[in-house]
Amino acid sequence: MYAWIWRRLPGTWQVKTAVAAVLLIVAGLLLWYVVFPWLDPRLQFDHGVVDGTPSTPARPG
Amino acid sequence: MRVVIRSLGELCITAGAIVVLFVLYELWGTGQYTRAQQDRLGDELMRDWRAPKVTTEKVSLGKGLAMIRIPRFGAKYHFVVIEGVDRADLRKGPGHYPGSALPGEVGNFVVSGHRTTYSAPFNRLGELRLGDRILIDTRDEQYVYKITDRRIVRPSAVEVTAPVPFHPGRRPRERMITLTTCHPKYSAAQRMIIFGELTERLPRAAAGK
Numbered sequence A: 001m002y003a004w005i006w007r008r009l010p011g012t013w014q015v016k017t018a019v020a021a022v023l024l025i026v027a028g029l030l031l032w033y034v035v036f037p038w039l040d041p042r043l044q045f046d047h048g049v050v051d052g053t054p055s056t057p058a059r060p061g
Numbered sequence B: 001m002r003v004v005i006r007s008l009g010e011l012c013i014t015a016g017a018i019v020v021l022f023v024l025y026e027l028w029g030t031g032q033y034t035r036a037q038q039d040r041l042g043d044e045l046m047r048d049w050r051a052p053k054v055t056t057e058k059v060s061l062g063k064g065l066a067m068i069r070i071p072r073f074g075a076k077y078h079f080v081v082i083e084g085v086d087r088a089d090l091r092k093g094p095g096h097y098p099g100s101a102l103p104g105e106v107g108n109f110v111v112s113g114h115r116t117t118y119s120a121p122f123n124r125l126g127e128l129r130l131g132d133r134i135l136i137d138t139r140d141e142q143y144v145y146k147i148t149d150r151r152i153v154r155p156s157a158v159e160v161t162a163p164v165p166f167h168p169g170r171r172p173r174e175r176m177i178t179l180t181t182c183h184p185k186y187s188a189a190q191r192m193i194i195f196g197e198l199t200e201r202l203p204r205a206a207a208g209k
Helices: A002-008 A013-043 B002-050 B087-092
Strands: B063-068 B078-083 B109-113 B133-137 B140-151 B175-183 B190-203
Touching: A002 A013, A013 B002, A013 B190, B002 B063, B002 B087, B078 B087, B133 B175, B140 B175
Parallel strands: B109 B175
Antiparallel strands: B063 B078, B063 B133, B133 B140, B140 B190, B175 B190
16 A cells, blocks of 8 residues: 555655655644544543533532 | 555554554643643633623633632642533533532532543542642632542432532532542543532632732
8 A cells, every 4th residue: 555655656765755754744634633633522431520411400509 | 465465454554553643632632722721711711800890700601710729739730610511611621510509609519520631630639638628719719628528429420419419409508519520530430529618718819829
């Protein structure tokens, strides 16, 4: 897979390395700022609230 | 055949790298978000407190309500308590159950927070001992609560948030604080609950900061 991508990249090996690095960074940023924030609430393993019924809380004292 | 196996290997390594990155995001990236929000809400709160009095005391959802300090966690430990306990609120910091008592009021001031991820404001709640102080700063006053009890309960135990904990419907006479967080760490299996009682109220200016 990666060998195939490497062969598709244009230019000399220096250019290839630069383009590959940019691709890697873009993929990383996409994961960090788009995919992970979307995934986080779906996998949420840390619940501090007692029973997700905050809309019907205790009456004020 | 060799190509297939090699591709499969590459995919597995890639998946592993993505999982590692996700763990880093959970442990560190989420905290970055919380710190930014805390800074913003903290500034907002200080500005509000310095401003001349406003007539409406009600804080809208998602805004800063008070400042929580726990001396056992060090002098630097402080978090802005957010009004609301929705997912979005708790990402910003510990959240106050809307409708439960306000700081210093008769009844139960209930605050919920993350034990892990999102800066983990309540990470060390398990280290608290009976008699430890929880300080709640508001515009004019600092309320000093003393810890009276710690319980591990089912996630559905909403009775801990009642004005008189475990006795929903009973008329409150005492000024309580209740902190809730998840238990054990990195799990949602149970909840850890800390109870405290108001022992003192000081003018905030005299209490420092």
